Amino acid sequence: MRKVSIFGATGSIGQNTIDLIARDPSAYNVVALTGGANVRQLAEDARRLGADLAVTAYEDCLGDLRAALAGSGVEAAAGQTALIEAAARPADWVMSAIVGSAGLAPGIEALKQGATLALANKETLVCAGKLVLETARRHGARLLPVDSEHSAVFQALAGEDMAAVERIIITASGGAFRDWPIEDLARATVEQASSHPNWNMGQRITIDSASMFNKALEVIETYEFFGIEPDAIEVLVHPESMVHALVGFRDGALMAHLGAPDMRHAIGYALHWPDRRDLPVERLDLAKLGQLHFRTPDERRYPALRLAREVMARGGLAGAAFNAAKERALDLFLERKIGFLDMAHSVEAVLDRFEAASGLLDVAMTLDNVRETDHLARKWVDETVIKRAG
Numbered sequence: 001m002r003k004v005s006i007f008g009a010t011g012s013i014g015q016n017t018i019d020l021i022a023r024d025p026s027a028y029n030v031v032a033l034t035g036g037a038n039v040r041q042l043a044e045d046a047r048r049l050g051a052d053l054a055v056t057a058y059e060d061c062l063g064d065l066r067a068a069l070a071g072s073g074v075e076a077a078a079g080q081t082a083l084i085e086a087a088a089r090p091a092d093w094v095m096s097a098i099v100g101s102a103g104l105a106p107g108i109e110a111l112k113q114g115a116t117l118a119l120a121n122k123e124t125l126v127c128a129g130k131l132v133l134e135t136a137r138r139h140g141a142r143l144l145p146v147d148s149e150h151s152a153v154f155q156a157l158a159g160e161d162m163a164a165v166e167r168i169i170i171t172a173s174g175g176a177f178r179d180w181p182i183e184d185l186a187r188a189t190v191e192q193a194s195s196h197p198n199w200n201m202g203q204r205i206t207i208d209s210a211s212m213f214n215k216a217l218e219v220i221e222t223y224e225f226f227g228i229e230p231d232a233i234e235v236l237v238h239p240e241s242m243v244h245a246l247v248g249f250r251d252g253a254l255m256a257h258l259g260a261p262d263m264r265h266a267i268g269y270a271l272h273w274p275d276r277r278d279l280p281v282e283r284l285d286l287a288k289l290g291q292l293h294f295r296t297p298d299e300r301r302y303p304a305l306r307l308a309r310e311v312m313a314r315g316g317l318a319g320a321a322f323n324a325a326k327e328r329a330l331d332l333f334l335e336r337k338i339g340f341l342d343m344a345h346s347v348e349a350v351l352d353r354f355e356a357a358s359g360l361l362d363v364a365m366t367l368d369n370v371r372e373t374d375h376l377a378r379k380w381v382d383e384t385v386i387k388r389a390g
């Protein structure tokens with residue numbers, strides 16, 4: 001039996017992962033499931049899958065978790081230390097599906113144990129790509145992409161030499177506002193931004209799709225994961241989300257990966273890799289689809305894409321600063337304290353401030369330094385917003 005753990009088990013990726021694992025219970029020994037505030041779901045899944053351990057990220061949820069697990073034999077724990085301890089428990093395969101930079105430390109800990117880390121949490125590579133890849137190398141651990149575009153690139157690359165790759169193209173749906181007049185974006189509401197045209201995902205990544213901060217993170221994720229030059233990474237707006245990525249080779253060949261917008265494909269691929277197994281996903285009928293559309297993204301509509309290129313050119317801890325500023329700006333948008341376009345303005349202002357404060361982004365990439373950069377970037381977003389309001 002394979003030992004598996006799922007970090008972020010109560011979320012969209014976590015629930016899709018559980019859906020696959022629950023179809024073949026005799027194949028898996030579930031070591032740890034983790035969640036946040038949704039203790040009811042966490043306890044229900046931990047009981048159903050016979051997990052050894054369930055962890056909530058929040059100490060004040062521990063009482064509820066214990067009560068929900070009473071008599072089940074599942075151990076309950078809470079807080080950041082408990083999350084790291086859960087990641088330190090031996091497992092063959094670990095799903096990293098916590099949202100945001102909170103996923104970084106448990107992922108690194110799982111790599112230190114030599115586990116295969118299925119990486120949905122793109123923030124891990126954006127914040128600390130070099131550190132994460134070096135940790136995996138040192139401990140003989142493996143990273144497998146779960147983000148749909150990166151899984152698609154990984155599949156298109158199977159058996160190929162990176163030296164033969166000329167470019168990588170990742171597609172973008174264009175998000176909730178792709179057809180809105182640019183003048184209306186400043187008034188876009190949280191509710192409007194929280195509806196994705198094709199994918200059913202958590203609220204934060206859905207809003208990031210609308211602003212293309214999601215694609216900006218994914219461009220950096222591509223750069224870190226595949227080690228390709230920034231100029232060789234392209235973004236293509238593809239409203240149907242059926243082609244997830246394309247790899248262009250030196251001989252002009254373009255290998256595309258197609259599939260219905262269902263994350264169980266990418267999760268299942270990472271779960272069964274290097275094998276391919278039957279997955280409960282729709283089979284595309286291209287004749288029925290008839291047409292697919294592609295267009296170049298308008299960088300005036302999506303300033304996040306330009307910022308991603310600045311981050312890659314800057315290097316060091318710029319990714320950690322960028323991601324944390326984006327996360328805090330998104331918090332403020334969700335709290336209705338700033339508008340939709342203010343997110344990109346705030347992130348850009350914080351990146352400029354880091355650049356002006358010489359040396360801050362050039363310290364060694366350690367977990368502590370990433371955390372400090374993350375903390376400072378969030379604080380500077382708040383200061384930027386207060387200054388603007390005043």
Ligand SMILES: NC(=O)C1=CN([C@@H]2O[C@H](COP(=O)(O)OP(=O)(O)OC[C@H]3O[C@@H](n4cnc5c(N)ncnc54)[C@H](OP(=O)(O)O)[C@@H]3O)[C@@H](O)[C@H]2O)C=CC1
Nearest residue numbers: 008010011012013035036037038057098099120121201202
């Ligand atoms: N959803 C998708 O289809 C895709 C997602 N991704 C990436 O996967 C990751 C997860 O996304 P998604 O599943 O949509 O997100 P969700 O918001 O649906 O789920 C997030 C999970 O993380 C938990 N969580 C939230 N905050 C914390 C915290 N501070 N510490 C520990 N756990 C926490 C949540 O717990 P609770 O809900 O109990 O509070 C939940 O289990 C993100 O990095 C996203 O970018 C990538 C590609 C596709």
Ligand SMILES: CC(=O)[C@@H](O)[C@H](O)COP(=O)(O)O
Nearest residue numbers: 147148172173174175209214
């Ligand atoms: C499913 C997945 O991988 C998401 O990251 C997806 O890419 C979001 O859609 P957008 O293309 O709109 O960002």
Ligand SMILES: [Mn+2]
Nearest residue numbers: 147148149218
């Ligand atoms: Mn994606």
